[in-house]
Amino acid sequence: MPLYIALTYTTEVDWTRPEYAEGLREYTAFEQAHAAVLRGGHALYPTATATTLRVPGGGGGDPIVSDGPYAETKEALTGYYLMECADLDEALAVAAEIPAVRYGTIEVRPVHPSLDT
Structure with missing residues (x-):
C-alpha cells in the first residue's frame, strides 16, 4: 500500500506544560484509533531549534547554514504522521481526525517510493 505523510502546521506549544495534558490525551487516542x-x-521541537541549510548555485557552492526556520509564519511545521493507506481518500479521512486539524492545517502528501526498490 502507498505511504502518505500528514504534516501538521499549528501554533507551537510546549507539550510538557500541564495545561496541554488534555491535548496529549487527544493525540494518544488518535494514535490508538489509527x-x-x-x-x-x-x-x-519548536522552530527556534531549527537549522536551515542551503547550497546556492544549484548545489555547486558552499553550504550556507543559518539558525531558525526558513520563514516566519503564524503556523509552523510542528509534527507529522507517516500513514500506510490504500489510497489518498483513506489518507485524507485519517488525517481529518488528527487533533491539529481543529486549530491548524494538515498537509497530506504521497511519499515517493525508494528508487532502489
Whole structure:
C-alpha cells in the first residue's frame, strides 16, 4: 500500500506544560484509533531549534547554514504522521481526525517510493 505523510502546521506549544495534558490525551487516542495505518509520527521541537541549510548555485557552492526556520509564519511545521493507506481518500479521512486539524492545517502528501526498490 502507498505511504502518505500528514504534516501538521499549528501554533507551537510546549507539550510538557500541564495545561496541554488534555491535548496529549487527544493525540494518544488518535494514535490508538489509527494504529493499523500509522507507521510513525512525532511532534517536533519548536522552530527556534531549527537549522536551515542551503547550497546556492544549484548545489555547486558552499553550504550556507543559518539558525531558525526558513520563514516566519503564524503556523509552523510542528509534527507529522507517516500513514500506510490504500489510497489518498483513506489518507485524507485519517488525517481529518488528527487533533491539529481543529486549530491548524494538515498537509497530506504521497511519499515517493525508494528508487532502489
